[in-house]
Amino acid sequence: MNKLIASKKGLGSLLAGLMLVLLAGDALAHGERAQLASMRMRTVHWFDTKVEPLNVKVGDIVTVTGKLVTSVWWPKHMPSIEETVFLNIGVPGPTFLRLHSEVNGVPMMRSTAFPLGKVYEYKTVLRARIAGRYHVHPILNVKDAGSLVDKGTWLEVAESDSDAPFVNEVTTLPGDTINLETYGLEGVYTWHLIWIAMGVAYILYWLLRKELFIPRFIRIRELGPDRANELMTKKDFVVGSIFFTATLALILGGYIWAEHKYPITIPLQTGLVEVEPIDIPTGGLELEVDHATYDLAGRSLSMQVKMTNNSDSPLRIGEFLTANIRFLNPDINEGEIYEGEEMVSKDGLTVSVDTIQPGQTVDVELVASDALWEQYRMTGLIHDPDSRFAGMIFYYDENGERYFQEVGGAVLPNFF
Known part of the structure; x- marks a missing residue:
């Protein structure tokens, strides 16, 4: 009797294991949600990320472009991006070849250093290698700190029209042409x-x-x-x-x-490449955060910001960006949403003052509210021993010209 019971238990365990294997779904992302909320908010602000085209075949070219701002609110306990950083692409395995990458027009074959509070425009050219559906992320690998991940974009790679195997040919310094897929x-x-x-x-x-x-x-x-x-x-x-x-x-x-x-070899190069940073285009708007609160029940971040318009044009707040999540002001249709872009709340930003006139100083309340706070595990911000936030405010003049700058400060939780 005991043997029969043990046999049935063993059979049940085997069937349960088979069901888990057969019913398991595909992994849908690279785990950027696992990073601390404070790390995502106060390290790098990625924006204008664009992956194109989104449907390619093996051997086709894919281009990833975008911009980033290094936060002046960088955590003190974390190794800084001002030391050593490398621009990379996050994909599951060797599914693409990286043909070229650059930051502010400088080729990024080596590591570099990014001063805080500056703008960097990046571009990476890839070649599809293996068919499949992939979540493509721009990544910054920071020495001693790990990877800082931008939000991903889904990319479909179909089989090539030819049955010939994938070839990755390069010409060496002596003039020989080799296929890196099989070489060595x-x-x-x-x-x-x-x-x-x-x-x-x-x-x-x-x-x-x-x-x-x-x-x-x-x-x-x-x-x-x-x-x-x-x-x-x-x-x-x-x-x-x-x-x-x-x-x-x-x-x-x-x-x-x-x-x-292999008599002719070149050692791996370890020197840093210098990249000239770009200043943030503030557009003459001064921002000063008075205080900020995070409402757990409403899943929203509220900011009281003193704004002074020193420009000659009226300015309107159009977007708040933090931790790769975009909160758009529905009253302004200036912010572009790229094809395949995720983590966008189209009506998630409420602004108490519609227009800031030239020479005017006003107290503005900005409320960024959406379920994305919960979905992307941003509520962990209140459990951080250094409860601070940082993000980017985007605003536009009467001609539609976009300006932006970073804001940040302490944030208090509101439990009721």
């Missing part, structure tokens, strides 16, 4: 097999001794700590010396073989 694979396979054979032979020798793991432990207990070394025979020392010598010989031989086969 023969050597990779050969050296893997050599080291696997070495490892298997070494393990087999000790398995034949029949004194591994539990038997060896029991034998040591029988002999005692003073005589434990007697388990090692002269033959063991000889065999160990042979394997040690063979390992050193293979390593040295590998270096000699590589120098002979």
Whole structure:
């Protein structure tokens, strides 16, 4: 009876496991929600991110463009982007080739450094390599801090019209044309097999001794700590010396073989590239945050901001951006929404003052409200030991010219 019950339990567990495997869905993103809310709000403000085209075939070109502003509210405990940073693209595996990348017109083959409070325009050119549906993210890899991820855009890659295998040809400095998809694979396979054979032979020798793991432990207990070394025979020392010598010989031989086969090489370059930053176009509007609160029940961030218009044109607030989430003012149809763009609240921004006239100073209440706060785990902001926020305010003059600048400060939670 007990055996029957155990058998049924085992069968049930097996069926449950199969159901989980068969019914599991695809991963829908790269986990940018897992980053701390304060990190997403106070590090890098990504905007105008555009991926085009959104439907391509293997071998086609994809271009990713956009802008970013490095926050002056950068957390003090976090390694700064002013030291070392590298522009990258986040995709699941080697599904694209990166052909070119640049920031403010400077090629980004190496790392660079970004001073805080400046604008950087980036561009990355990719080539589709493997068919599938991918969430493409621009990424900044900051030394000792990790990756800062922009929101993703879904991209469909279909199979190419040709049945020929994917080719990635480049011309080397000596003038040879090689296919990087297959170049050097023969050597990779050969050296893997050599080291696997070495490892298997070494393990087999000790398995034949029949004194591994539990038997060896029991034998040591029988002999005692003073005589434990007697388990090692002269033959063991000889065999160990042979394997040690063979390992050193293979390593040295590998270096000699590589120098002979690839006589012309260039080491990886580690120097930093200098990028001239762009000043933020403030448009003559002065902003001063008086206070800010986050309403948990209403899922909204409210800001009291003192605004002074020092320009010659009336200005209207059109958008608030924080943690890659865009809150648009529905009364102003200036903000462009790109094809495939996510994390946009089309009517999520309420502004108490419609127009700020030239020379006028007014107290303006901005309320950014939407379920996106909860959906993208921004409510964790209130649990941060340094409860501060930062974001970008976008505004327009009477000619539709866009200006923007960063605001930030302490934020208090409102639980009722």
